[in-house]
Structures are given as C-alpha cells and as structure tokens.
Amino acid sequence: MSPPTAPLPRPVTLVDVHDVEAARAALRGHIRVTPVETSATLSARAGRPVLLKAEYRQRTGSFKVRGAYHHIAGLPGSAAELVAASAGNHAQGVALAASLAGRRATIFMPVHAALPKVEATRAYGAEVRLVGDDVEGAMAAAEAHANATGAHLVPPFDDPAVIAGQGTVGLEILDQVPDLATVVVPVGGGGLLAGVAVAVKARRPDVHVVGVQAAGAASMVASLRAGTPTTVAHVHTIADGIAVKAPSALTLAHASALADELVTVTDEEIGQALILLLEREKAVVEPAGAVGVAALLAGRAPGSGPVVAVLSGGNVDSLMLTRLIEHGLSAAGRYVRLRIVVADRPGALARITETIAELGLNVLDVEHHRAGVRLGIDEVEVLVTLETRDPEHRVAVVDELRAAGFTVDLM
Numbered sequence: 001m002s003p004p005t006a007p008l009p010r011p012v013t014l015v016d017v018h019d020v021e022a023a024r025a026a027l028r029g030h031i032r033v034t035p036v037e038t039s040a041t042l043s044a045r046a047g048r049p050v051l052l053k054a055e056y057r058q059r060t061g062s063f064k065v066r067g068a069y070h071h072i073a074g075l076p077g078s079a080a081e082l083v084a085a086s087a088g089n090h091a092q093g094v095a096l097a098a099s100l101a102g103r104r105a106t107i108f109m110p111v112h113a114a115l116p117k118v119e120a121t122r123a124y125g126a127e128v129r130l131v132g133d134d135v136e137g138a139m140a141a142a143e144a145h146a147n148a149t150g151a152h153l154v155p156p157f158d159d160p161a162v163i164a165g166q167g168t169v170g171l172e173i174l175d176q177v178p179d180l181a182t183v184v185v186p187v188g189g190g191g192l193l194a195g196v197a198v199a200v201k202a203r204r205p206d207v208h209v210v211g212v213q214a215a216g217a218a219s220m221v222a223s224l225r226a227g228t229p230t231t232v233a234h235v236h237t238i239a240d241g242i243a244v245k246a247p248s249a250l251t252l253a254h255a256s257a258l259a260d261e262l263v264t265v266t267d268e269e270i271g272q273a274l275i276l277l278l279e280r281e282k283a284v285v286e287p288a289g290a291v292g293v294a295a296l297l298a299g300r301a302p303g304s305g306p307v308v309a310v311l312s313g314g315n316v317d318s319l320m321l322t323r324l325i326e327h328g329l330s331a332a333g334r335y336v337r338l339r340i341v342v343a344d345r346p347g348a349l350a351r352i353t354e355t356i357a358e359l360g361l362n363v364l365d366v367e368h369h370r371a372g373v374r375l376g377i378d379e380v381e382v383l384v385t386l387e388t389r390d391p392e393h394r395v396a397v398v399d400e401l402r403a404a405g406f407t408v409d410l411m
Contacts, residue, residue: 012249012250012253013160014198014253014254014257014258015160015163015164015167015194015195015198015254016198016202017167017198017199017202017203019160019161019164019167019198020164020167020168020170020171020195020198020199020202021171022164023066023070023161023164023165023167023168024168024171026069026070026073026074027066027069027070027165027168030069030100031058031059031065031066031069031168032057032058032059033172034053034054034055034057034058034169034172035053035054035057035176036051036052036053036054036172036173036176036177036308037051037052037054037281038050038051038052039051039052039280039281041276041280041281042276042281042293042296042297042309045296045297046296046297046307047304048181048303048304048305048306048307049305049306049307050296050306050307050309051177051306051307051308051309052281052283052293052308052309052311053169053172053173053176053308053309053310053311054283054311055169055289055310055311055312055313056283056284056285056286056289056311056312056313056314057314059096060089060092060093060095060096060120060124060315061089061092061120061313061314061315062089062092062093062241062289062312062313062314062315063166063169063192063310063312063313064089064090064092064093064094064156064313065092065093065096065097066093066165066166066168066169067093067157067159067161067162067163067164067165067166067191067195068084068090068093068094068096068097068154068162068165069093069096069097069100069101069165070161070162070164070165071097071154071155071159071161071162071165072094072097072098072101072103072154073097073101074161075103075152079103079151079152080103080104081103081104081105081106081149081150081151081152082094082098082103082104082105082106082151082152082153082154083105083106083107083108083142083145083146083149083151083152083153083154084105084107084108084142084153084154084156085107085108085109085135085138085139085141085142085143085156086107086109086135086138086156087109087110087113087114087117087134087135087138087240088109088113088114088117088240088241088315089241089313089315090156091107091109091113091117091121091126091128092117092120092121092124092315094107094126094154095107095121095122095124095125095126096124096125098125098126099124099125099126104127105125105126105127106126106127106128106129106142106145106151107121107126107127107128107129108128108129108130108131108132108138108139108141108142108145109121109128109129109130109131109138110130110131110132110133110134110135110137110138111130111131111132111133112133113130114317114320115317116315116317116318117315117317118130120315129141136245156189156191157188157189157190157191157192157194157247157248157251158189158191158248158250158251159191159250160250162191163191163194163195163198163250163251163254164195164198165195166191166192166194166195166196167194167195167196167198167199168195168199169192169195169196169199169310170183170195170196170197170198170199170200171199171203173196173200173308173310174199174200174203174204177306177308179305179306180200180204180207180305180306180307180308181207181208181303181304181305181306181307182207182208182209182210182301182302182303182305182306182307182308183196183200183207183208183209183210183307183308183310184210184212184292184295184296184301184307184308184309184310185197185209185210185211185212185292185310185312186211186212186213186239186241186242186288186289186291186292186310186312187211187212187213187220187242187255187262188213188217188241188242188243188244188288189244189247189248189251190211190220190247190248190251190252190254190255191251192310192312193209193211193220193251193254193255193259194250194251194254194255194258196209196310197209197254197255197258197259198254198258201258208260208261208301208302208303209258209259209260209261210259210260210261210262210263210292210295210300210301211255211259211261211262211263212262212263212264212265212291212292212294212295212300213242213262213263213264213265213291214237214238214239214242214243214264214265214266214267214270214287214288214291215237215264215265215266215267216235216236216237216243216267217232217235217236217237217239217242217243217244217245218232218264219231219232219235219244219245219246219247220247220251220252220255220262221262221264223246223247223252223255224252224255224256224262227256228249228252229246229247229248229249229252230246231245231246232245232246233245237267237270237287238267238270238271238287238324239267239270239286239287239288239290239291240287240288241286241287241288241289241312241313241315242288242291261300261301261302263295263300263301265291265294265295265298265300267287269294269295269297269298270287270290270291270294271287271324271330272294272297273290273291273293273294273297274287274290274324274325275325275329275334276293276297277290277293277311278325283311283314284314284316284321285311285313285314285316286313286314286315286316287316287324288312288313289310289311289312289313289314290311292309292310292311292312293309293311295309296309334387334388334389334390335364335385335386335387335388336385336386336388336394336397336398336410337383337384337385337386337410337411338383338384338385338386338397338398338401338408338409338410338411339381339382339383339408339409339410339411340352340381340382340383340384340401340406340407340408341374341375341379341380341381341382341406341407342379342380342382342406342407343378343379343380344378344379344380348380349368349380349382352382352384352406353366355401355404355406356384356386356401359397359400359401361386361387361388361397362386362387363384363385363386363387364385364386364387365383365384365385366382366383366384366385367382367383367384368380368381368382369381369382369383383411398410
C-alpha cells in the first residue's frame with residue numbers, strides 16, 4: 001500500500017541524513033559492517049538480482065545494537081544507570097552498548113522470555129529482571145523503575161538517535177550495492193525502516209523503499225491508513241521480533257514521508273522464507289528477519305533492478321527454531337498429515353503402507369486407532385504423516401490415495 005494522503009496529527013521533525021552520517025562515525029569500531037551477499041536461488045525465483053544484508057551476523061545477532069549504542073553514546077555522564085524493556089533483541093543491544101560505554105544497565109524482560117535471550121543479555125553485563133506476561137508489562141515496570149531511581153530509559157525505536165543509528169544499515173547498503181533499485185525492510189515499531197529510508201532517500205531518491213510487516217501485527221499499516229499512530233488490540237504472529245502493537249508518531253512520520261510501499265506477509269509465507277534461508281542460504285534467521293524475503297517470494301516488492309532484503313536478526317532459541325522449522329515445512333508443503341479410514345480386518349494397514357510405498361512416499365509417522373466418535377463399529381483410522389515435495393505434490397498424493405479406494409481427509 002502507498003502512504004495515505006491524510007495529514008499526520010502534529011508536525012514531527014524527521015531525522016536528517018547528516019545525523020545518520022554522524023551515527024556511522026560514532027559506531028565505527030563498535031559494530032560490524034555486515035556483508036551483503038547475492039542469493040542465486042532468490043534471484044532465480046524473483047527474476048531479478050536479489051541480495052541479502054546479513055544483519056543477523058551483527059554483534060548481539062541483530063541491528064538493534066546500532067541504535068542503542070548511538071543513543072547511549074550521546075548521553076551525559078550523569079546518566080549512570082540505563083534501563084530498557086524487551087523480549088530479546090533490544091535487550092541484548094542495550095546490554096552490550098551499555099557495557100561498551102562503561103555504564104550499568106537494568107533490563108526488564110517478560111517472565112516467559114526465551115532463556116537463551118535472557119542469558120545472552122546477562123552475559124553482555126546487564127542485570128535482568130523478569131516482570132510481566134508480555135513486553136508491555138515489562139515496559140511498564142521499566143518506566144516505573146526509571147521514574148523511581150532516575151535511571152535513563154533507552155527507547156527501542158521512538159528516538160531520533162536510535163533511528164539515526166539504525167540508518168547506518170542504509171548507508172552501508174548504498175556503499176555495497178551501487179546499482180540498488182529496491183530495499184526491503186522489516187517493520188515492527190518502525191525505527192529500522194525510518195533510519196534506512198532517511199539514508200537511502202537522501203542519497204538515492206530513485207531507490208524504492210518497501211517496509212514489510214507480519215499480517216498479524218500490522219500496526220504501521222493501520223497507522224498509515226488512519227494518518228495517526230494506531231494501536232492494534234491483538235497481535236498474533238510467529239515473527240515476535242516485530243509484533244509491536246503501535247508505532248510512534250516519530251516513526252510513523254518517517255514511514256509516511258519516505259517509504260514507497262508498506263506490505264504484509266502471512267505466517268505461512270514467513271515460514272516458507274525461513275526454510276528457504278536455512279536450506280539454500282545456510283542462514284539462521286529469526287521470523288522477523290525473514291519477512292523481507294517472504295515479501296519477495298510473494299511478489300510484493302515490485303521492480304526489476306537489484307533488490308536488497310535486510311535480514312534484520314537471527315536471535316531464535318533452539319526449541320523455537322524446531323517449531324518454526326516444522327511450521328515452515330508444513331507451509332511449504334514438505335509433508336502432509338492424513339486421516340485414512342479403512343475396514344477393521346487383517347491386512348488393511350498393510351494395504352495402506354503398500355500403496356504409500358508404490359507412490360514412492362516416505363512415512364514419517366503412523367498412528368492406528370480403533371475407537372473414535374467418527375468411526376463405525378467395523379472401522380479403524382490410520383493417521384499418517386508423509387514427506388512430500390511441495391503443495392502440488394501434497395494434493396496429488398491425496399488424489400492418488402482416494403483413487404486407490406481409501407477414504408482420506410487432510411489434517
């Protein structure tokens with residue numbers, strides 16, 4: 001979608017590209033200039049050169065340390081204690097940035113935050129307090145702590161210094177891809193999109209800037225339509241790193257003024273992108289970091305010239321990665337789970353397995369049940385999980401089993 005014609009509710013001063021250049025100078029020696037790598041697989045699928053900006057290989061595993069460090073480096077010496085709230089990436093970014101700047105940090109994280117992210121935040125030198133069921137609860141606790149102690153609250157996106165720090169991603173992309181035509185950026189609160197758009201549009205106004213949100217957490221899209229920061233009551237997506245209920249007036253102003261497109265992708269599309277990145281690019285990327293690739297695969301980043309997708313982060317714990325892989329394989333049609341009902345007589349199960357073998361299918365799991373409300377007295381059900389190649393193959397398998405005389409339901 002294009003930005004709306006409705007005016008924003010109040011004037012907001014946008015970050016200037018000179019602020020981003022100053023941020024790059026401040027960050028030099030403290031963060032990595034992450035590589036941009038061409039993807040032959042994605043280029044073939046998209047019909048244009050596709051390059052990947054590997055921010056998941058940044059220190060702390062995401063772009064967040066850029067904005068956090070730039071914000072902290074500009075604070076007066078009196079700001080001895082820093083405080084932040086986050087479920088993961090911002091927490092680690094602030095923790096490392098505070099350590100680099102020689103300051104003490106207290107990070108409030110939800111009680112159900114992933115243990116590897118909690119331990120990583122502690123390892124960077126921060127004190128971690130587990131409070132609240134979600135990020136909003138942790139943020140309320142962080143704000144209360146800051147008010148009570150005088151600690152300085154480091155915002156995750158609603159701050160010019162943070163936006164300028166994130167904008168250094170855009171400057172690097174321009175240096176690394178001189179013939180850039182399009183840049184695709186994940187969007188949660190909008191700090192990364194704002195910074196990248198400032199840098200890119202100032203130096204190359206012809207470059208198309210596309211922001212991507214998860215369909216289940218599309219608060220920036222809703223805000224652009226309304227022309228004012230809009231809160232999404234419920235967010236539900238596997239891309240927890242961008243599951244933000246509302247952008248700020250500052251990030252919304254940047255998106256409205258500088259972004260050419262704001263699009264959404266489904267969890268199924270994100271899952272497929274994640275699997276492709278794992279299998280073909282050998283890139284361990286969190287779901288939020290894969291939304292740009294999901295948009296490219298879905299054809300939602302128009303154009304024909306070179307396009308860079310920002311892989312914004314890779315902080316995903318092993319247990320969650322296992323579930324995400326299963327979700328992605330299912331979304332990609334790589335396996336199918338079927339309910340097959342047959343007569344309860346000797347050889348019935350053997351006939352199913354023989355037919356499956358004749359179709360050249362690999363069996364991943366089998367369950368055999370004689371009782372159930374949907375079964376006749378002389379029937380049994382077999383729940384079978386089969387390995388398939390793609391969605392079309394999955395449909396063909398069902399058709400072939402039905403043609404062989406079986407009663408088959410997709411599960």
